[in-house]
Amino acid sequence: MKDRRRALRGIHHVTAIAGDPQENVDFYVDILGLRLVKRTVNQDDPGTYHLFYADAVGSPGTDLTFFAWPQAAHGREGTGQATSVALAIPQTAVSYWTTRLGNHRIPFEGPFRRLDEDVIALSDFHGQALELVAAPDVEARPWRPWTEGPVAPEHAIRGIHSVTLTESAEDSTAAFITGQLGFRLTVETGERKRFAVGDGGSGAWLDLIVTPDGRPGRVAVGTIHHVAWRTPTDDEQQTWWQQISDLGVPISEIIDRFWFHSIYFREPGGVLFEIATDGPGFLADESAEDLGARLVLPPWLEPTRAQIERALPPIALPHFAPAGQRTPSAL
């Protein structure tokens, strides 16, 4: 790296494509117990939802988001794609999650051991590949429990653990992320190489799988649209923009997403990357209590709110028994 003080801090968010938005809410809130922290629209397609799920306040590294495109075709998992997103759970919560998924009739595989971690593999209602990974470092992660949710804090998902990229050729992606973005190879097992960025640890991992004969993936419903990496400041983002631009890699301008500022480019294997600022953050326009309760729009879309609201199907949040009335065995 040209400037050793400048480092990406891990995953900012992962954005995937869902089908029906209510089914998306039902899965991530009701079953996985994440909080809907931002109910907004896709700023590039404002007639459709962009739904953000995270911990209680949208702490950095906890954000999984979806474009909900109910009319879109299903995608295909393959090369040139981010093929899976892993969510971190406490090491003591593995049996809780297998029981909970079973009770909700969600098919899963595992738990199995991989890179010294227990992994449960599953898919959401629209085919998005997910993993729940028992991460040894979850207690050290910045995280705020959502006490109104269906999962008790001791078992709750603590944020994004890692993202897995599947590529047809290894060298270009590995060379780009290590040479340009500051990642380093930490461990290798079988077909999987794990790279860390920033301080490393869950939330700052990228797993790379190379399948030279794999079919190219198609990004649509049930696949990941892009992976965003954290940068702390606008100044550092500007420097990243200049560095990547100087390589001749096509890159967007710096885009104001209201809750953060973003640049977009593709890594050499074809996966869309974003570098997003930590601020201003999800509390810029809603109190912690109100996060996700209603449709919020960036100021420049407010003049068309009525038209936007007419285009969006209503979505409802599941209701849960108050925490004090739940039995400890309630799964």
Ligand code: ZN
């Ligand atoms: Zn994004």
